[in-house]
Amino acid sequence: MNHQIKFRPYLLTLLVLLFSVNLLAQDAKTYFHNQVDDLAMQEGQAILKSTGAPITGRLITNYDNGQIRLEGHYVNGQKHGAFRWWHPSGQLGSEEFFTANIKEGTSRMWYANGQIKQEGNYKNGVLKGRMKYWEKDGSVRKISKGQ
Secondary structure, three states: OHHHHHHHHHHHHHHHHHHHHHHHHHHOEEEEHHHEOHHHHHOOOOEEOOOOOEOOEEEEEEOOOOOEEEEEEEEOOEEEEEEEEEOOOOOEEEEEEEEOOEEOEEEEEEOOOOOEEEEEEEEOOEEEEEEEEEOOOOOEEEEEEOO
């Protein structure tokens, strides 16, 4: 009986966590590029053309053939989370991460053949450490030093 009493707080915490994650997942929306104001996007904000409201959710841009070109996540109109761009062939072209429109974490780019092109780490929008560059054949082209 003592084991049941000690276990209950953990079970309750787990249930609350699962319920919270489920609610967040239900609120996530997907928007498409034609729904968002182009000028605002150039200025770093994702707002709906129809209402002027900032978006919270996933934004997708497609190529003419339907292939995904860009996928990014926004919170209150600002980049937040992963942003990925694909080559027309479907090969991943770049991956970056943002917090409140500021680049954060590992940023990578790939050639259309799948070979990594460059890689660096960002903290508060500033390159930290080294940026590595590769040739299409996989050989290291150069390494530059950030802050």
